[in-house]
Amino acid sequence: MTEFTNTIQQDNYDTTINIIGGLRDCSFIYKAIESHFNDADTLQGLISERNELNLRTERSRIRVERAIKQAFLQFRNQDHRDLIQGVFQHNVSLPERELILFWQISLNNQLFREISIQVFAKVYFSGRTILSKDDIIAYLKEFLHQNKQLNLKWSESTIHTLSTKYLNLLTKLNFLSGARKKTLKHFKITSESLVLFLYFARLYEPANRNILQSGLLPLSFVERDDISQRLKKLSQKGMFDMNYDGVALNIELKHSYKGICDALYN
16 A cells, blocks of 8 residues: 655646546546555556556656556545545445546646636536637636746647646546537536535635635536535535525534545445
8 A cells, every 4th residue: 555645736737637638548547546545456566567557668657657646646634535545445436436536636736626617617607518628728828828937838739738638537537528529518416426525625725614615616516506505405414514694604524534435325
């Protein structure tokens, strides 16, 4: 089992998306996470020793191993680690696992998170049916223009690749469908997933109890006007405590990060 790290770089706009988006599907990522919590296996064993991805060079294997660690196997603290371990030790449905992967990389990778909030979520809630490569390219170019102090020096080729690989990853996670034109799949978040989202939101902003002010709220994929009623029903089932005064919707988590999956799935 690999030791976890709680060192997550902020303002570190790397291109990990390109590597993760280039994987053939997400099944290997699930296997990598499970191996992380399994004393009998390691990510290095999967990639370098057995070469389960059939990567031709050692350099490629090292790059993929590093990218998976950065995107999915970084943990802000023990609570974060307990939450991910709990999800992958329970019989969680594939759509829910796909959401968990999406939220996990959103926590760990700032560029993925900001594209998801500023582009994908806005398109999703706008009622549009297509998310295009041009949407992401336009955002990235404006981002570079407004953040010259970051000195990222991304070429046109890098911007186009980031846009393509982001769309590829969302397609592999079943948020999009289609080959050339990417059509959005609108879906209803299950009650279990919505509860888990509250835990991700708290990990992102530990001091913020008001879910309506959460920076991650767009990634819940629940309309702002609907979320109070959905959360009210869940609080009545004892999943958490909430207080809503018409302005602030404050959430108090009742279960531990280690125990929430037991409460939801047992």
